[in-house]
Amino acid sequence: MRPDANGPDEPVSIKRPSAAHGALCFGGNLALIALGLFVFGVSLHILLFACLIWTGVHSRLLGYDFPAIRGMMSDGISRALPAIYIFLLIGLVIAAFMQSGTVAALIYYGLDLLSPMWFLVAGLVLCSLMSVATGTSWGTAGTLGVVLIGIGGAMGIPLPLVAGMIVCGATFGDKLSPVSDTTNLAAMSAGTSLFRHIGSMLYTTVPAFVLSLLIFTVLGLRYAGNALPTAAIVEIQQALLSSYNLNLLMTLLPLLVMLTLSLRRFSAEVSMTASIVVAVLIATLYQGQSPVTVLNNLWSNQTGTTGITSLDELLGRGGMLSMSWTLLLSLMALALGGMLFAAGFLQALLQGLIARLKSTVSLVASTIGAGILGNMGMGEAYITIILNSQLFRQAFEKKGIDNAVLSRSVEEGATMSTGLIPWTTAGAFYAATLGVPVLDYLPYAFLNYLNPLISIAMATLGIGLLSSVKKN
Structure with missing residues (x-):
């Protein structure tokens, strides 16, 4: 437990966010980006800086001091150093x-x-x-x-x-x-x-x-x-x-x-x-x-x-x-993702949902949807893949569904969507390299959104589940 910034001998209690708090923090980030980007035309880098402040304030409300918050951001960046x-x-x-x-x-x-x-x-x-x-x-x-x-x-x-x-x-x-x-x-x-x-x-x-x-x-x-x-x-x-x-x-x-x-x-x-x-x-x-x-x-x-x-x-x-444009954007997105992950905002948002999942179809669809949300919030597929595998693994095993279906669903949410979101590392890279904005090529990236839809449809029909357990 880190000491509070007010004094080395005054430890502060760290709280875990509730589902409502997770939704408020995560939803606020999405609203900042959506309004700033599509309504007011604000630079994406500045919007991510605003998201860092927003998430930092919410992390402070949980009891984290600034050194801890900085450590979260640094950890988020370090996990994606290979990228x-x-x-x-x-x-x-x-x-x-x-x-x-x-x-x-x-x-x-x-x-x-x-x-x-x-x-x-x-x-x-x-x-x-x-x-x-x-x-x-x-x-x-x-x-x-x-x-x-x-x-x-x-x-x-x-x-x-x-x-x-x-x-x-x-x-x-x-x-x-x-x-x-x-x-x-x-x-x-x-x-x-x-x-x-x-x-x-x-x-x-x-x-x-x-x-x-x-x-x-x-x-x-x-x-x-x-x-x-x-x-x-x-x-x-x-x-x-x-x-x-x-x-x-x-x-x-x-x-x-x-x-x-x-x-x-x-x-x-x-x-x-x-x-x-x-x-x-x-x-x-x-x-x-x-x-x-x-x-x-x-x-x-x-x-x-x-x-x-x-x-x-x-x-x-x-x-x-x-x-440089892409790298700076990626560093900010990764720092934001590190905070959302380490402070538990995304986990709080998803764990309540996972507990309510009853059918195989809803489990597969939710895993895919969580991958998309994870990329939107954390800006990097690597972190999303690790987090969602941890969050959903127990639910898949309880239903007797092969772990290969979990890994497939995780990729169909995380890997397939990462290039369709402007502020992820992949989206920023494609836009910079190809010279075409993400929102311009998005309608034509057919494979990237057909794949998750086909996965959900096949789960509905009970095809390809690699399991002896029948679909509920």
């Missing part, structure tokens, strides 16, 4: 891939291979395969996603639609890949094996993926006549050739290194760092750029020099500095 490391590396990867000609080569050859009619379908499949192979949705969006945004824009396909497709594919692998951190975390937290967890998710994720694929196929038909005129394609390709040496094997080597190391189960940090080093060597030794220029561009990438404005802006993305 923060990847934040910084992604900015470096994007800039390095721009400098090495990797992105330019993918655009150059992609314009020959992809047609507007099949672009969305092909993009979804490619992003899904890459995210399964690498286990990182951020790495997929930051590399292949950036390329697809460039090609889709050149083909006249609306960028929110393209971004929605990228988020669907990136999330697919993040949820199912055996090398994904969230996949492993959910299995571990729920007390099931990794591959039983993945097998359980296939019941609901495959139908959602097939439906998403069909929707993108239908939407792609609208753009069948959007093929760029030959002259425009040639102009873009010639502009790329004038700025880069585009030997396919050489320019794709950084990407191949990252994929190979990921498949060999090296950590994301190691795979990304190796690809950055290879890309820097290619940029200097093969593309002929100054080593000093290349290294400085890793900090703050400069626009391209092809002469085509939109293409130059795309080729100028990336760099560690480009992640």
